[in-house]
Amino acid sequence: MEKKELRNILMLLSSPRKKSNSTSLAKKIAEGAASQGAAIESVYLHQMSIGPCQACYACQKPDSKGCAIDDDMQSLYPKLLKADSWVIATPVYWFNMSAQTKLFMDRCFAFPAYGKNPFYRKRIAVAMSYGDADPFVSGCINALRCFQDSFRYVGAKIVGMVYGSANEAGEIASNEEVMKAAEELGRKLGKL
């Protein structure tokens, strides 16, 4: 069997803010992964044109060529396929993941049309930030549960989740504990 040299990690960043807290956490994960020799690529979901799933089921047909919607997901599917791991970074918006992340998740309905069991063995890390002091009150736990249910359903493995309270842009950087946890998660993700 061919031995893989590197782990490929794809970062799916969804906050529109410049000094985004969730992106800062994801970048710490990337630092940890890079220290283990992983190759990292980032995509900014909020800058991409990703429309809602139209439930046409074209992607579910046996000879399907993939999703019928011609937008930026078409360039993302091959990257999703190639990556060993995904890092999903989202702020909590209205007690759940951001709308851009949810659009992306819905469009993963078509992902099985792009490869044989493409979710199988995919490793996932989640990074989230929220304004409330409490992860339950903020809605962070709703989003985490949603990721847990979704990735369990498709057979992917959640390697870890890091999340913390921060309201102002960039504020999360002063939370040493969560930044350390993010770096540690990255190291785990980056190990061969």
Ligand SMILES: Cc1cc2nc3c(=O)[nH]c(=O)nc-3n(C[C@H](O)[C@H](O)[C@H](O)COP(=O)(O)O)c2cc1C
């Ligand atoms: C539209 C919107 C909705 C929000 N909804 C919530 C919420 O339901 N619960 C919460 O705790 N914080 C909420 N927040 C605060 C953000 O989650 C918080 O500022 C977070 O750190 C932003 O992450 P970012 O810097 O990565 O964008 C909301 C912020 C916005 C702009």
